[in-house]
Amino acid sequence: MRQRLILLLGAIAAVLGWSNPGWAQPPEPSSRLELGVGVRWIGRESLGDKTATETTGSGGALSLFSTQSELGSAAGVDGRVGIRLTRSLIAEAEASYVKPQLRIAVSADAEGAAPVTATETIQQFTIGGSLVWRLPGRRWSPRFAPFATIGGGYLRQLHEQGTLVETGRFYQFGGGVNALLMSTHRLHTKGLGLRADVRALIRTEGVSFESGSKASPSAGASVFVRF
């Protein structure tokens, strides 16, 4: 999946290079609604270390084995709908779906058991909203529009075989760039383009083996249509 994402990002870069029309292009038509769909990658999260211990006669602890847990990086899909509030501010509702792998590495067994990594696949759904601020005065081309974004939402993680659901919240902030590939007035559309963004994703609750929030990087690439 990661290879597929890299290929897609490469394709986006190639399209941008080919379609960049220079400074002579007309400004993009004003639009109120934007729909986007694409791929999203979320980086790994450490879920903490734990040692299985038994109590000794002196009240100390004898280590039986140790675990190191993480939610692996994963790629999935996301979609969004945005409504322009002002010339530079857009409110977006978005949803995503990824399938990260929960990995629990077990080692240092007191009785010599071979190390193993116990795994399961998590299905993670998010739904949330964000505010996108088109950065003023930062355009190096009429077709490229950098932006900053901040948002948050609801997280739902489904364990393998659907036996247990864990829920939580997420918060995110980051930035990216919109690249308008073409402007048009056909079929009620006003433009077609690509977006790339990177974000810091902060998760509370959900699958976790220790208290506190979890942070991970996130990157996305998508196609959008403006109406």
Next chain:
Amino acid sequence: MTRRVASIVAVALLIGQPAPALAYLKFGVPIRGQQVTVKWAQTPVRYFVANSGVPGVSAVDFQDAVARAFASWQAVPTASITYQLAGITSAAPGSDDGSSVLGFRSRPDLDRVLASTSFLIDSSTGALIESDIFFNSAFPWSTAAAGEPGRFDLESIALHEIGHFSGLGHSALGETELIATGGRRVLSAEAVMFPIAFTSGTIAARTLKADDIAGISDLYPDGDFTSAAGSVSGHVTRDGRPLFGAHIVAFNPATGALVGSFSLNAQGQFSIGGLSPGPQVVRVEPLDDAELDSFFDSSQPVDTDFRVAFVDRAVVVPKGGDSGEIAVQVVRK
């Protein structure tokens, strides 16, 4: 009503008497072809405490230590069992009179038995009618807050025996080493219900562990315990054949809790109940840290010829449900 006495052993220091099949986590008796769990049908469970002490432990010290041990079990928030002191008695434990009595008895012949619990069971229902606990006064005892070198902590041993008194069998969550003079020395234990006591002078076994709490809560569930907790079940095989008597432990990487059980039938099946929902690491080990008859009837074909192993998937415990069948394959040593 037909009554019979089932002398079920509950022991601390190196035992040599058989326990019934399905001893863990709960005692069971066969009634009309069905294995029925032995438990108290009504609570609070009333008990008497003997009015005699031993050197180093006065009668009042004894009564206070026993009361603290009962209070520890009763304080488990997910279990409904309660206990009530019915009075102080001059009667000795062990007489089948319908009254549960805890007291000292001198049994120098039982040179490896610190204490023991016996039951009177209604053989038509499996309900406990009476349960007596004797502490062997042939051993030196202490109720000192920090323990005393060379003396066994009465509260710790009472906590173990009251687990049996309530219907719990032995847990295998402990590590031991053989000692030259015979028997075993406990290196560590993560269950009060481990069958062998720590050496004298320690008070490390005054606190209930996750395994004990899961056991008593499974036996006497309180509130929403049954719908809030879950279980892991499966079967153990070696060379394609079911394995009896394997010790299976579920480890919760979020809480660090260890809860164990055994493969208990000819199909090698096991079930570990009372677990917090979420992913668990499952470990399988041979039963080699205590005498086999601490757990099973000596006629049971317990197999210990396999290597310790982990299940290579994170086993998810659902709320109020079961993980689904986990197939565990082990290999010979």
